[in-house]
Amino acid sequence: PRLWRLNSSVMKQLLETLTEGMQGPCVSAQKCLLEANLHEFCGRILCLGAEDYCKSNGKAEFHWVVDGDGTPTMLDDESMHVIKFDRDLVVSSKLLDLLLVKKAAVHCLMAMLEGCSDRTTYRTVMDGLDVSTLV
Secondary structure (H helix, E strand, O other), rough: OOOOOOOOHHHHHHHHHHHHHHOOOOHHHHHHHHHHOOOHHHHHHHHHHHHHHHHHOOOOOOOOEOOOOOOEEEEOHHHHHHHOOOOHHHEEOOOHHHHHHHHHHHHHHHHHOOOOOOOHHHHHHHHHHOHHHHE
């Protein structure tokens, strides 16, 4: 099934939690989440089109400040009140939110393969990704 709607803050936290659980590496957690097809779910997130996401989801959930070189940095609630910066440079962008979740999905996939030398596991993860859509 195609994924087209998600809550970016919840999804980011979920992926970060699962990633932490697999790191170390924890082979039993990696195996369990591989058997639960987490790699396929991460693949659907990576293939989620920006246009569909931006049209279907509500407002942006995170605040970003853009550096002088154009690099966006996410601001958390604490930094919104503590750090001094030009408020005109703060943006809310659903596209940046989506990219943050996609980054968390990549980290999750990397944790799933951390310390792994089994070619079958690598093949299983690759088979769960639609590489033609990623390119």
